[in-house]
Amino acid sequence: MRQKYQIYLNGAGTQLNIKELAIIDNHLNRVESAMLEDKSFCLLCEETYDNDTIKNSIAVGIVDLVTTLRTTNFFPNHRYATKIAEAVVHLYASRDNGKIELIFDDKDMMKNSLSSFMESTNSLPFTTKYD
Numbered sequence: 001m002r003q004k005y006q007i008y009l010n011g012a013g014t015q016l017n018i019k020e021l022a023i024i025d026n027h028l029n030r031v032e033s034a035m036l037e038d039k040s041f042c043l044l045c046e047e048t049y050d051n052d053t054i055k056n057s058i059a060v061g062i063v064d065l066v067t068t069l070r071t072t073n074f075f076p077n078h079r080y081a082t083k084i085a086e087a088v089v090h091l092y093a094s095r096d097n098g099k100i101e102l103i104f105d106d107k108d109m110m111k112n113s114l115s116s117f118m119e120s121t122n123s124l125p126f127t128t129k130y131d
Contacts, residue, residue, distance in 0.1 A: 001106050002023045002036075003021065003023075003103070003104050004020075004021045004101060004103045004104075005018060005019065005020055005021075005076075005080075005087075005103075006019040006021070006100075007084065007087050007091060007100040007101075008098070008099035009097050013097055015048050015050060016049040016054050016088065018047050018049075018074065019045070019046045020043075020044045020045040021041035021042060022041060022044050023036065023040060023041060023042075025040070045074050047069075047073065047074045049069070055092065058088070062085050062086065062089070065085040066081045066084075069088070080102075080104055
C-alpha cells in the first residue's frame with residue numbers, strides 16, 4: 001500500500017496537523033507514485049497536536065516525539081513514524097510555515113527488509129553438511 005503523510009502547522013501556527021492518506025484503489029497499484037494525483041489518495045486519519053506538546057517532545061528527543069505522535073487512530077510502523085518525526089523536527093526548525101509531504105510504498109519497505117535479512121543471514125556463523 002502506498003501512503004502519503006501531509007505534515008503542516010495550522011494557519012495560526014498553534015497546532016501541528018498530520019493527515020494520513022493512502023491509495024486503496026487496486027487499479028492504481030501499477031501507476032508510479034510520481035504520477036499519482038492528490039485525488040488518488042483517500043484520507044485515513046487526521047490528527048491535531050498542541051504546539052507546546054510537540055516542542056517539548058522535540059526537546060526530549062526523536063523517540064519521545066514518535067511516542068507523542070502515535071495515537072490510537074494514528075500508529076504508523078516504526079520506520080515511517082521515525083521519518084514523520086524527523087519531518088516534524090525539520091518543519092519546526094524551518095522559518096516558514098510550509099507543508100511537508102512524505103510518500104511511502106510498503107513494497108519498497110518489504111524489499112529493503114528482505115535485503116537486510118538476506119545480508120544478515122549470509123554472515124551467520126553456521127556450516128552446511130551434505131551427505
